[in-house]
Amino acid sequence: MARSRLPDVDRRTVLHSVGALSTAGLIGLAGCAGDDNGDGNGTDTIPGSDYPAVDEWMTETDIGDADDTYEGEIVDLRDDSDVTIDVGAEGNGDGYAYGPSAVAVSTGTEVLWDWTGEGSLHNVEAEPDDQIGESDYEFSSGEPVEGADNEYSYTFDESGIALYHCEPHLSLGMKGSVVVD
Template identity: 40%
Template sequence: MKRPGRRRVLAATGAALAAGLAGCSGGDGGDGGDGTDGGDGGSSDIEIPAEAESRVEDYLTADPAADNYDGITAMGSGSVTVDVGARGNGGNFAYAPVAIVVESGTTVEWDWVAGNHNVLAAEGSDFDLDSGSARRDDSYEFTFDSAGVGTYYCTPHQSVGMKGAVVVVG
């Protein structure tokens, strides 16, 4: 029997911890603690379908792996932000958080923090994400109106693992 990898163990541990703490904070959403908007405060109640979680795991851990992937971050609904050009993959070649789950109707904004990057849907993505050619100091937003899994990458940095994912539920 194959032993689970470090990332899968960390993801499972994080999920168990999050489930145990789900009712411990009221909060108003606010800052998610990682530089992102915490959504509507109901983010801990989002249940990720197993099939969607598996698709994200397979995509982000495939060669080249996104070295900053440690599970899917619940972001809630409304408007959330993903940093583009965050530290990871040997430089400023990452999205942060790398994988998120949001509710249908949520607008995700990708904000450039460093370098020339873009957001482009990967083969098999349920959403047609396309910020255009790689550029510096920009932003891109997309409103997710239906459930599905959006997988994406940065064109010039895909070979070093600059990949991300959005799971949309509801």
């Protein structure tokens, strides 16, 4: 019986190869750690389909355009006592989005909308009659303002859904939603 001859390999070469393969495997898995939705940023999300009114509002085109930053996921911030949403975030044509546009918070959470200074005049309007009639909240930051030194806050004391928009940029899809559990 003929034996195949294997190349001579020393211990150092074997250990170096095994170490390189192990390191490559760990690097490949690093993006998965602590990330339930696979987007690589470690943020948990809830499917928008769990909240049909949110999904409809964010993708609705009969009232304004659809928000192009909404990808069918609600950012789960229910463990945070204070939440900040950027007003004038990148999206819907450059500086015409809320960031993040769809969030879930716990009752008692204060949400702060913080103007970025991008996209000109903005406001935050939750007016159920002017939207799809599904919002459990009604609030307003007032007349549209511009500049990075503007803020508006609202504390969500009861479970429900808040659908909101930017009055001057609703036609561009500048919409947002807060799910309160």
